[in-house]
Amino acid sequence: MPIDSDKDSQPTRRYQYLRHSWPVRLMHWINLLALTVLLLSGLQIFNAHPALYWGKSSYSGRPPILQMYGIQTSNGETAGTTEIFGRRFRTTGLFGVSKDASGTLVERGFPSWLTIPSNQYLAMGRRWHFFFAWLFVVNGFLYVTYSIASRHLSHDLAPTRLEWRCIGRSILDHLRFKHPRGEASKHYNVLQKVTYLTVIFGLLPFLILMGLAMSPRMDSLFPGWIDLVGGRQSARTLHFAAAMLLVLFVLIHVFEVIITGLWNNVRSMITGRYEVEDT
Amino acid sequence: MSKSRRHFVMRVLAGLAAVALAGCDAITNSSWGPKILRNGERANRGAQRSLTAKSALAQEFSEADLSPDFRSNGTSNPSDDDYQRLAKDQFRDWTLKVEGLVRTPTQVSLAQLRTMKARTQITRHDCVEGWSAIGKWTGAQLSEVLALAQPQPTARYVVFHCADAMDNDGNRYYESIDLDEAHHPQTILAYELNGEALPIKNGAPIRVRIERQLGYKMAKYIMRIELVADLKGIGGGNGGYWEDQGYEWYAGI
Numbered sequence: 001m002p003i004d005s006d007k008d009s010q011p012t013r014r015y016q017y018l019r020h021s022w023p024v025r026l027m028h029w030i031n032l033l034a035l036t037v038l039l040l041s042g043l044q045i046f047n048a049h050p051a052l053y054w055g056k057s058s059y060s061g062r063p064p065i066l067q068m069y070g071i072q073t074s075n076g077e078t079a080g081t082t083e084i085f086g087r088r089f090r091t092t093g094l095f096g097v098s099k100d101a102s103g104t105l106v107e108r109g110f111p112s113w114l115t116i117p118s119n120q121y122l123a124m125g126r127r128w129h130f131f132f133a134w135l136f137v138v139n140g141f142l143y144v145t146y147s148i149a150s151r152h153l154s155h156d157l158a159p160t161r162l163e164w165r166c167i168g169r170s171i172l173d174h175l176r177f178k179h180p181r182g183e184a185s186k187h188y189n190v191l192q193k194v195t196y197l198t199v200i201f202g203l204l205p206f207l208i209l210m211g212l213a214m215s216p217r218m219d220s221l222f223p224g225w226i227d228l229v230g231g232r233q234s235a236r237t238l239h240f241a242a243a244m245l246l247v248l249f250v251l252i253h254v255f256e257v258i259i260t261g262l263w264n265n266v267r268s269m270i271t272g273r274y275e276v277e278d279t
Numbered sequence: 280m281s282k283s284r285r286h287f288v289m290r291v292l293a294g295l296a297a298v299a300l301a302g303c304d305a306i307t308n309s310s311w312g313p314k315i316l317r318n319g320e321r322a323n324r325g326a327q328r329s330l331t332a333k334s335a336l337a338q339e340f341s342e343a344d345l346s347p348d349f350r351s352n353g354t355s356n357p358s359d360d361d362y363q364r365l366a367k368d369q370f371r372d373w374t375l376k377v378e379g380l381v382r383t384p385t386q387v388s389l390a391q392l393r394t395m396k397a398r399t400q401i402t403r404h405d406c407v408e409g410w411s412a413i414g415k416w417t418g419a420q421l422s423e424v425l426a427l428a429q430p431q432p433t434a435r436y437v438v439f440h441c442a443d444a445m446d447n448d449g450n451r452y453y454e455s456i457d458l459d460e461a462h463h464p465q466t467i468l469a470y471e472l473n474g475e476a477l478p479i480k481n482g483a484p485i486r487v488r489i490e491r492q493l494g495y496k497m498a499k500y501i502m503r504i505e506l507v508a509d510l511k512g513i514g515g516g517n518g519g520y521w522e523d524q525g526y527e528w529y530a531g532i
Binding site for chain 2: 221227
């Protein structure tokens with residue numbers, strides 16, 4: 001953000017420093033690629049049966065908690081419908097019914113521009129999903145190993161005791177879009193640290209685990225382990241919900257990147273250089 | 280950023296996203312893309328087989344978990360004349376042929392199958408589409424049936440040939456598993472669902488249960504079992520009807 005230097009008699013000192021090491025930068029972008037493909041191929045897989053349930057099976061006598069479908073309206077049109085906990089929403093064009101590549105309205109869960117491949121093709125959606133799942137897992141494993149070995153985890157990500165004490169202040173600052181400047185911007189703030197740690201060691205492993213919980217073969221690892229989360233269909237719902245939470249994280253992450261200096265942040269994740277304005 | 284510049288950046292980003300998605304479609308439709316992507320599912324097979332025991336059992340459930348109606352998917356009533364004739368007599372004239380790389384090619388009637396060692400299991404059926412249903416299956420263990428025919432040492436796969444035609448060219452449903460899966464205690468040729476004769480919509484007279492894999496492996500309307508050394512010569516050469524359409528042969532996830 002441009003600084004209002006008129007008010008300062010002292011000229012501001014600007015300098016760059018190496019904020020992100022090359023392994024972190026590389027793994028960050030591999031992660032972005034893998035998670036993007038996983039999300040879009042995941043929505044392709046969801047579209048093969050666009051409904052989510054709670055419990056061990058889909059046919060237990062209870063209705064799905066979420067479903068997307070098309071209905072014929074009284075004037076002969078197909079209308080996209082999304083039903084959540086029994087409440088119906090008209091979502092034509094986005095969920096339930098949307099345009100395919102040729103522009104005709106077809107019945108499908110998520111629209112073609114949100115799925116890989118864009119047409120309905122479950123077999124290929126699965127190939128994309130599992131290939132990038134392995135890329136994501138290998139990349140994530142290397143990231144955690146590197147972060148421990150290089151002390152990225154203990155130096156940059158672990159909140160200090162002082163920071164924990166001031167977390168309330170940090171939350172207020174974030175709500176007012178007030179962000180650390182100068183020297184203080186050279187390290188992650190406490191809310192950022194807690195969020196990153198929660199995503200890296202909480203949300204992402206949970207997402208993988210819920211994916212594995214849908215596997216009939218992994219089911220046989222410890223008999224009944226999937227019941228700990230309510231059963232296979234619950235696991236599928238939680239896998240979806242965790243993916244949506246990850247999308248929420250990315251939206252907030254990108255928002256913060258934009259308001260704290262888009263180019264400076266993006267450059268620091270490409271070349272590693274981050275500019276600090278020392279007042 | 281000014282409003283017009285912001286709009287410009289948004290349009291560039293949207294354009295890049297559209298190009299990237301078109302690129303994904305191009306890879307999907309290329310001759311090499313699916314072959315590379317397939318390695319993910321190959322890795323699934325290796326990882327899952329090393330993490331879980333060969334004879335580990337799939338979870339079994341209680342009567343309270345049974346789905347009120349076990350849904351039918353794919354073929355629900357084979358239109359084939361021969362099949363309809365067999366169905367009319369409750370499959371009295373149906374025989375299961377076990378042949379290929381076996382010492383004694385064998386034929387088993389439904390009545391004989393019912394006298395063999397039976398197993399009843401309440402298991403969850405997981406479809407590749409994402410849904411699950413729970414049913415109680417009773418049938419003869421496939422290992423017992425194979426023992427009658429005595430597979431030759433060169434046999435590596437068990438192929439199920441089915442009655443249901445999948446297109447107008449006479450291609451019928453088929454599936455295959457390896458011998459480890461065939462000898463798994465829960466791998467049964469089910470002739471009962473929820474305590475009654477297996478309904479036609481669920482695969483009468485028999486459907487195979489392969490409880491640690493997805494639904495498309497569990498062939499319905501089985502007419503013939505063939506033991507082979509290699510899957511290449513059968514159907515499209517990928518080991519099953521859906522495998523020939525791009526689905527993975529190992530369906531453990």
